[in-house]
Amino acid sequence: MSSDIIKDDDLIFLILDEKRRWLVQVKSGANFHTHKGIIEFDDIIGKNFGSVVFSRPLNTQGYKFYVLKPLPSDYILHMTRKTQIIYPEDAGLILLYTGIGPGSIVIEAGCGSGALTCILGNFVRPNGHIYSFDISEKSLKRAKLNVSKANLDDIISIQSGDIITDDFQLDNVDAVVLDMATPWNAIEKILNYLKFSGTLVSFSPTIEQVKKTVSKMKDNKLVEINTYELIKRKIQVKENATRPEVRMIGHTGYLTFGRKIKNVKNPYRERKPKENEFIDLNDLPLRG
Numbered sequence: 001m002s003s004d005i006i007k008d009d010d011l012i013f014l015i016l017d018e019k020r021r022w023l024v025q026v027k028s029g030a031n032f033h034t035h036k037g038i039i040e041f042d043d044i045i046g047k048n049f050g051s052v053v054f055s056r057p058l059n060t061q062g063y064k065f066y067v068l069k070p071l072p073s074d075y076i077l078h079m080t081r082k083t084q085i086i087y088p089e090d091a092g093l094i095l096l097y098t099g100i101g102p103g104s105i106v107i108e109a110g111c112g113s114g115a116l117t118c119i120l121g122n123f124v125r126p127n128g129h130i131y132s133f134d135i136s137e138k139s140l141k142r143a144k145l146n147v148s149k150a151n152l153d154d155i156i157s158i159q160s161g162d163i164i165t166d167d168f169q170l171d172n173v174d175a176v177v178l179d180m181a182t183p184w185n186a187i188e189k190i191l192n193y194l195k196f197s198g199t200l201v202s203f204s205p206t207i208e209q210v211k212k213t214v215s216k217m218k219d220n221k222l223v224e225i226n227t228y229e230l231i232k233r234k235i236q237v238k239e240n241a242t243r244p245e246v247r248m249i250g251h252t253g254y255l256t257f258g259r260k261i262k263n264v265k266n267p268y269r270e271r272k273p274k275e276n277e278f279i280d281l282n283d284l285p286l287r288g
């Protein structure tokens with residue numbers, strides 16, 4: 001279990017108000033500058049998550065900030081990022097529909113800024129592992145930084161690699177998570193890494209990508225192929241004005257899932273017997 005006391009190097013979620021909130025790493029002797037004063041990390045270290053801290057100088061600033069333990073969704077929305085990220089609602093479905101959890105071994109491509117990588121890393125703790133690949137040096141650098149900030153270096157390996165063309169020395173993995181432009185080109189190779197019954201999930205912003213991905217999944221005999229789109233609406237709760245917020249994110253992307261199965265031909269249904277034809281069923285498995 002993680003500690004409730006804030007230590008040097010811990011990641012905290014610092015909140016001033018609805019709009020001003022930051023994911024920051026605590027460093028003893030250092031500080032964090034905001035428009036409402038300076039947060040001294042030494043004022044935070046040793047306190048419990050859930051405490052408050054006042055910005056310095058106290059006589060001219062003295063604003064109250066909440067110090068919370070970051071949630072998985074905070075990794076997504078408040079991490080340093082440059083690539084398009086996966087939103088918390090999509091990450092939630094990925095976790096539930098792949099079964100990624102403590103002990104899972106997962107391949108991810110590409111890692112992008114490492115936001116989803118950190119979420120996956122948090123969920124496979126303490127004995128699982130995320131092998132995350134990307135072809136962009138910039139993405140690899142940013143993701144490594146974010147993974148270190150989240151103190152997940154021993155759970156996540158960020159590596160340079162092309163999931164379409166490279167051969168990774170990995171097998172029997174529980175799940176493969178794809179968030180890249182051409183996922184359909186990676187499917188054939190991915191099946192070499194995935195264990196039977198393991199799940200492949202691909203996130204794509206457009207229907208054109210989904211169609212190509214599903215078609216390739218079918219060609220490669222994956223089963224339980226399903227595509228979803230999630231739309232989340234936030235509700236403003238105010239006296240006499242409780243209603244959905246006016247602005248919302250209208251589209252994040254589509255999630256396509258599929259499972260790997262042993263590809264055995266059905267001896268009973270492969271072809272229709274001819275009239276009066278005898279088929280010897282000895283040594284063949286019985287139809288359930």
Ligand SMILES: C[S@@+](CC[C@H](N)C(=O)[O-])C[C@H]1O[C@@H](n2cnc3c(N)ncnc32)[C@H](O)[C@@H]1O
Pocket residue numbers: 081083084085086109110111112113114115116117133134135136139161162163164165179180181182
């Ligand atoms: C949209 S970003 C991923 C964002 C990531 N899910 C996040 O939460 O930050 C797509 C990434 O896929 C990488 N990529 C594209 N083709 C790839 C390939 N063949 N192998 C590995 N990574 C690839 C890109 O370099 C880019 O960093």
